Amino acid sequence: MSIRRVNRFTQERGFVTAEGIKRVARARDVTGLDQAPAAAAKAKPVRHSENAERNLLVVLHCKAGELSTLDREAIYVARALSEMGSQAQVHTLVFGAPNPNLDWAEFGVDQLHVLADERFEHYVPEAKVQALVHLHGQLEPERVVFVESELGDSDLARRFAIAQGLSFGGDLYEVTDHSVRRLSGNGRYQASGPLPQVLAVQSGTTGDLDLEFVTAPNTVAVQGVDAPVAPEESLFSLPSGDIPLVEADFVISAGNGVANMDTFHRLAQLLDATVAGSRVVVDDGKLPRERQVGATGQIVKASVYLAIGISGAVQHLQGIKDCNTVIAVNSDESCDMIKRADVSVIADAEEWMQAMISALEGTP
Amino acid sequence: MNLTVLISLGRHPKSGRLMLSPNDARALAVARRLSDSPRLVHVGEASQQQTLRQYLGLGFAAIDLIEAVPGQDICGVLIEDLRRNPCDLLLTGERAQGQDDTGLVPYILADRLQRPLLDRVLSIDAQGQATQFLPKGQRRVMALPAQCIATVSENAPLELEYVARRARQGVINVLPGNTGDCAQVYHGWQQEPKQPGRTRLSIQSTASGWDRFAKRMNTTGGGGQVLKGSPDQGAAQVLSLLRDKKLVP
Numbered sequence: 001m002s003i004r005r006v007n008r009f010t011q012e013r014g015f016v017t018a019e020g021i022k023r024v025a026r027a028r029d030v031t032g033l034d035q036a037p038a039a040a041a042k043a044k045p046v047r048h049s050e051n052a053e054r055n056l057l058v059v060l061h062c063k064a065g066e067l068s069t070l071d072r073e074a075i076y077v078a079r080a081l082s083e084m085g086s087q088a089q090v091h092t093l094v095f096g097a098p099n100p101n102l103d104w105a106e107f108g109v110d111q112l113h114v115l116a117d118e119r120f121e122h123y124v125p126e127a128k129v130q131a132l133v134h135l136h137g138q139l140e141p142e143r144v145v146f147v148e149s150e151l152g153d154s155d156l157a158r159r160f161a162i163a164q165g166l167s168f169g170g171d172l173y174e175v176t177d178h179s180v181r182r183l184s185g186n187g188r189y190q191a192s193g194p195l196p197q198v199l200a201v202q203s204g205t206t207g208d209l210d211l212e213f214v215t216a217p218n219t220v221a222v223q224g225v226d227a228p229v230a231p232e233e234s235l236f237s238l239p240s241g242d243i244p245l246v247e248a249d250f251v252i253s254a255g256n257g258v259a260n261m262d263t264f265h266r267l268a269q270l271l272d273a274t275v276a277g278s279r280v281v282v283d284d285g286k287l288p289r290e291r292q293v294g295a296t297g298q299i300v301k302a303s304v305y306l307a308i309g310i311s312g313a314v315q316h317l318q319g320i321k322d323c324n325t326v327i328a329v330n331s332d333e334s335c336d337m338i339k340r341a342d343v344s345v346i347a348d349a350e351e352w353m354q355a356m357i358s359a360l361e362g363t364p
Numbered sequence: 365m366n367l368t369v370l371i372s373l374g375r376h377p378k379s380g381r382l383m384l385s386p387n388d389a390r391a392l393a394v395a396r397r398l399s400d401s402p403r404l405v406h407v408g409e410a411s412q413q414q415t416l417r418q419y420l421g422l423g424f425a426a427i428d429l430i431e432a433v434p435g436q437d438i439c440g441v442l443i444e445d446l447r448r449n450p451c452d453l454l455l456t457g458e459r460a461q462g463q464d465d466t467g468l469v470p471y472i473l474a475d476r477l478q479r480p481l482l483d484r485v486l487s488i489d490a491q492g493q494a495t496q497f498l499p500k501g502q503r504r505v506m507a508l509p510a511q512c513i514a515t516v517s518e519n520a521p522l523e524l525e526y527v528a529r530r531a532r533q534g535v536i537n538v539l540p541g542n543t544g545d546c547a548q549v550y551h552g553w554q555q556e557p558k559q560p561g562r563t564r565l566s567i568q569s570t571a572s573g574w575d576r577f578a579k580r581m582n583t584t585g586g587g588g589q590v591l592k593g594s595p596d597q598g599a600a601q602v603l604s605l606l607r608d609k610k611l612v613p
């Protein structure tokens with residue numbers, strides 16, 4: 001008995017390249033033209049949700065018009081919960097005016113409710129609950145998703161859930177289609193429960209943030225809510241030098257490429273930024289140990305991280321993975337910091353810092 | 365000022381032994397600045413008196429221990445007690461550190477007792493001005509409303525020192541609690557020793573393998589905008605970026 005050999009790649013499959021070499025692409029019939037994997041560039045399908053039966057609501061605070069990664073994760077959680085079961089609409093309520101360039105279609109939001117009254121920036125938690133209860137009554141969402149954040153989100157989530165008598169799960173680090181998980185007993189135990197009506201999520205509940213479709217969002221200003229009376233209060237910021245590195249919002253960091261620390265401190269003072277450094281600088285005694293950023297130092301969560309003369313070793317990059325915008329100044333165009341940075345300046349550190357100082361001193 | 369502080373038992377993060385909860389010790393430090401003898405209230409088992417004495421060691425004369433059985437809704441017990449012994453200001457830690465740790469108790473009390481609530485306070489001065497913690501080095505100062513409940517931030521300093529003699533000398537008044545309302549607050553939650561790992565929520569992909577591969581190939585991690593030119597140009601561009609983000613005037 002003989003086994004018949006099957007040739008899986010017949011003569012017709014494959015193509016001949018310009019150099020005359022025959023190429024066979026498995027599992028896909030390709031002509032020579034469509035070799036470049038251009039599939040990702042094609043436009044994403046648009047998801048319409050007019051005849052949705054369920055609603056989900058995400059409640060966020062927009063700080064200076066921006067959304068944090070955690071805010072995006074909360075929207076993703078709501079989107080993922082909406083994909084399970086019958087068709088659902090994802091509504092988002094934001095306190096504060098969001099930046100117009102935020103792409104809500106990419107995030108998967110169907111309806112955006114904006115409460116951009118300045119008075120909501122004061123400490124008016126009762127008024128926020130009232131506005132939320134009002135919207136909740138209109139939409140009757142299946143679940144309400146919050147983020148755990150000290151910007152008022154954690155507080156609002158708890159106030160709202162208790163006022164409405166809804167089941168609540170906070171500090172969630174895992175959300176699945178039917179259950180949630182959180183830590184209890186000072187981190188020694190895990191508590192798991194069914195999906196609550198009000199969720200407050202920590203970071204890391206989702207993997208990928210990219211959707212394979214876009215939505216057609218429309219924006220509505222929230223109606224029927226009285227603006228609160230702003231209470232008498234004063235807001236102040238600690239001097240930038242006293243802010244612990246983990247809390248700082250604007251960090252200026254020195255690396256081995258900074259020759260003159262006096263110039264660096266002068267610039268930090270003019271920018272009113274919190275000072276930090278790489279391990280080499282701290283080991284040299286130019287900065288105190290609590291100012292070291294990285295795996296063996298502090299993890300910073302700044303909205304802008306200005307790295308001057310830092311090569312971007314992995315141990316250092318681990319400390320800045322939660323920073324929103326990284327600006328690098330380095331003379332070496334091929335260093336790892338420039339690969340990580342959102343904006344890089346190829347220049348000598350000292351010259352650039354001097355240019356910054358004279359530009360800042362020039363402005364009144 | 366008539367001041368009440370709620371104290372709970374924490375759990376040591378490594379050994380798991382019961383101990384004082386640092387968050388509640390922070391609330392006690394805030395209370396100490398306002399009053400020499402605030403009332404300390406704990407709801408729990410009378411068998412835990414020895415651990416509770418750690419709070420007395422921080423410099424307090426007495427603790428009221430209201431008895432409750434494990435698993436009982438402590439909010440019900442507290443509401444009854446607070447109605448009987450009203451106070452001008454009720455202080456709690458931001459969250460328990462060894463119980464359910466949800467941070468919900470002050471919110472439930474504020475709702476049931478119809479009292480205003482101020483969260484994440486760092487300090488309260490004698491004039492009744494409270495400083496509230498905000499992230500990124502921001503602080504907010506405002507007047508404390510009358511008859512309010514305030515939670516003390518996890519970022520407040522641990523100021524009080526432990527003295528063993530004071531821990532031995534203080535008294536614990538064991539008060540009987542009501543056993544009528546034994547309703548549990550959290551339905552359907554199960555607690556077990558922590559297990560590592562988690563599943564991350566993701567939307568099931570409808571793309572083919574080829575599409576996913578193509579997406580990976582196209583997103584080469586290639587950094588952001590690179591500015592070459594004179595240092596002056598670079599400085600001007602970075603400054604305009606910082607101005608856009610309102611970090612520089």
Ligand SMILES: Cc1cc2nc3c(=O)[nH]c(=O)nc-3n(C[C@H](O)[C@H](O)[C@H](O)COP(=O)(O)OP(=O)(O)OC[C@H]3O[C@@H](n4cnc5c(N)ncnc54)[C@H](O)[C@@H]3O)c2cc1C
Pocket residue numbers: 254255256257258277278279280281292293294295296297308309310311312313314315316319329330331332335347348349350
């Ligand atoms: C176990 C372990 C843990 C570590 N933990 C940390 C940590 O927590 N944090 C940390 O930071 N490091 C840590 N490190 C050290 C890390 O590996 C790097 O050595 C360190 O981050 C490098 O610091 P740097 O970028 O300042 O210096 P360098 O690597 O010397 O880089 C200097 C950079 O400045 C540039 N430069 C030089 N001159 C100029 C100039 N005139 N103008 C402009 N640019 C210039 C250079 O092109 C270079 O890119 C750790 C290492 C180990 C082994």
